[in-house]
Amino acid sequence: MDEGLKGLILTAPFMTATSRVFVPSVTEEDGGAIGLGVFSTEEIAWKVLRRFLRKSHLMSLTRSDLVVWDVDIVGEEGMTVLSSMHCRDCPVCKRRTFWMDLDSFSAMCTGQACEAWIEESTIDPGKIDLGWPPTRFLKQADSLEDALSDLKEIGTQLEAAGSTPNSAFTSIPEE
Numbered sequence: 001m002d003e004g005l006k007g008l009i010l011t012a013p014f015m016t017a018t019s020r021v022f023v024p025s026v027t028e029e030d031g032g033a034i035g036l037g038v039f040s041t042e043e044i045a046w047k048v049l050r051r052f053l054r055k056s057h058l059m060s061l062t063r064s065d066l067v068v069w070d071v072d073i074v075g076e077e078g079m080t081v082l083s084s085m086h087c088r089d090c091p092v093c094k095r096r097t098f099w100m101d102l103d104s105f106s107a108m109c110t111g112q113a114c115e116a117w118i119e120e121s122t123i124d125p126g127k128i129d130l131g132w133p134p135t136r137f138l139k140q141a142d143s144l145e146d147a148l149s150d151l152k153e154i155g156t157q158l159e160a161a162g163s164t165p166n167s168a169f170t171s172i173p174e175e
């Protein structure tokens with residue numbers, strides 16, 4: 001674990017009463033689940049999950065979940081799913097690194113030097129924003145399907161130009 005994350009956890013408020021814990025996990029293609037830990041705040045749980053997903057091009061993952069558990073409650077009533085994301089092939093870079101949250105109409109490629117994204121517009125409700133950071137591409141679409149095909153179009157252009165995000169943008173530092 002890197003130092004930044006360690007510091008964040010050490011400075012998290014201590015839990016004084018029994019309360020809630022935040023549990024991120026991912027599922028591998030063969031169905032095996034990997035727990036990423038149990039955390040006292042949602043913020044830390046998200047950071048741990050997001051950091052893990054950045055390496056998802058090295059693994060075969062199908063989904064991620066962030067679940068909150070009320071401590072000392074027996075059974076499923078103690079559990080609330082905060083987020084479930086599914087991993088698909090990225091429409092731009094084609095790697096299996098495109099994390100989609102279908103409830104919130106958001107998606108993001110965690111592949112290195114790609115980071116294609118989709119998000120429901122906060123300004124125009126019902127519209128979908130999309131972008132591809134390496135060329136500062138930004139666009140608005142009417143539906144999730146349109147947004148995906150706009151991103152696919154970028155992928156097709158890249159392919160036609162004989163480049164992939166991997167080879168074309170290796171000079172961009174990782175963080």
Ligand SMILES: [Zn+2]
Pocket residue numbers: 090091092093094095097109110111114115116
């Ligand atoms: Zn991508």
